[in-house]
Each structure stands twice: as structure tokens, then as C-alpha cells.
Amino acid sequence: MAKALIPGTYDPVTYGHLDIIVRASQIFDTIVVGVAASPNKNGRGPLFSLDERVAFIQQATAHLGNVSVLPFDKLLVDFALDIGAQAIVKGLRVVTDFESEFQQASVNYHLKPNLETLFIMSTAANMYLSSSMVKEVAALHGSVADWVPPQVEAALRAQFS
Numbered sequence: 404m405a406k407a408l409i410p411g412t413y414d415p416v417t418y419g420h421l422d423i424i425v426r427a428s429q430i431f432d433t434i435v436v437g438v439a440a441s442p443n444k445n446g447r448g449p450l451f452s453l454d455e456r457v458a459f460i461q462q463a464t465a466h467l468g469n470v471s472v473l474p475f476d477k478l479l480v481d482f483a484l485d486i487g488a489q490a491i492v493k494g495l496r497v498v499t500d501f502e503s504e505f506q507q508a509s510v511n512y513h514l515k516p517n518l519e520t521l522f523i524m525s526t527a528a529n530m531y532l533s534s535s536m537v538k539e540v541a542a543l544h545g546s547v548a549d550w551v552p553p554q555v556e557a558a559l560r561a562q563f564s
Contacts, residue, residue: 406435406488407434408491409434409435409436409491409493410479410491412449412456413459414449414451414456415459415559416456416460418532419533420494422525422529423492423494423523424436428467428469431492434469434470435470435486435488436470436471437479439479440474440475450538451558451562453474454474457472457474459552463552463555480514483515491520491521492521492523493508493522494522496525496532541562542563547559
């Protein structure tokens with residue numbers, strides 16, 4: 404039974420993230436979406452708590468019977484082995500994503516040579532979409548309804564009201 408881990412900070416989860424999760428769920432028997440605690444990503448903590456981020460993804464993936472969501476706060480490769488994943492799946496949007504993901508995959512291969520990393524290209528509609536961009540638009544009171552699930556949109560409005 405092939406199990407894959409799709410890790411991320413998901414602050415917040417976007418339709419781009421969900422597209423990768425759905426597409427991977429059609430390839431693998433089991434998907435675990437790993438939500439990283441990431442207390443100091445980019446020099447600041449996440450906008451949403453770890454519990455909120457987990458709940459957003461659980462709500463958005465409830466219709467997918469082979470997807471579960473778990474938080475983690477350890478080395479990615481160790482978490483992958485803890486849950487019995489054979490592969491890490493990452494979404495790629497643009498060339499800069501490839502550069503950073505390639506570097507991370509190389510380190511992961513060094514640490515755990517038997518753990519595969521697979522990349523899924525974003526669809527054209529999601530190539531530009533990032534959680535950072537969503538937060539910036541929401542902070543300036545722009546609409547993010549086309550980019551995030553309704554519960555995330557409501558939470559962003561509440562955060563920036």
C-alpha cells in the first residue's frame with residue numbers, strides 16, 4: 404500500500420494546495436497531509452495556529468476518503484518514516500520553487516536515501532498562487548474567495564477586520 408506525505412505550513416491552505424492533494428490522492432493509496440508547526444518561518448510565526456491550519460485542511464479534504472491530516476514539529480524525513488510514508492510529494496509552481504525544493508529533496512535523500520520525493524506541477528490556474536500572496540491581499544481587504552475555501556476566507560476576514 405503506497406503512502407505519501409504532502410508536507411507544508413499551509414498558512415493558510417489554498418486551492419493550489421488542495422489541487423496537489425486531490426491529484427496525489429488519485430495516485431497513492433493513502434495521503435497524509437503533514438502540517439508543519441513552523442514557528443519561525445520567514446522570521447515570523449504563522450498567521451493561524453497549528454490547530455486552525457489542521458482544521459482548515461480537514462474540512463477541505465473531508466470528501467477524500469484516503470486523505471488524513473496530521474501536525475508535525477520534527478525533521479520532515481523522520482515524520483515521514485514515523486507515519487510509514489514511502490514518498491514525499493511536493494507541488495511546484497515556478498522555477499524558483501524547483502530550486503528550493505530540489506535543494507530540500509537533496510538534503511532529504513542524504514538523510515534518508517530510501518525516501519522518494521515526487522513533484523507535481525501546479526495547474527496553470529494555480530501557478531501564481533501562494534499563501535503569502537493570499538494573506539497580503541486579505542490584509543488589504545481584497546477578495547480571496549477564488550483562492551481559498553470559504554472557511555479560510557472567513558477566518559482571514561476576521562483576522563484582518
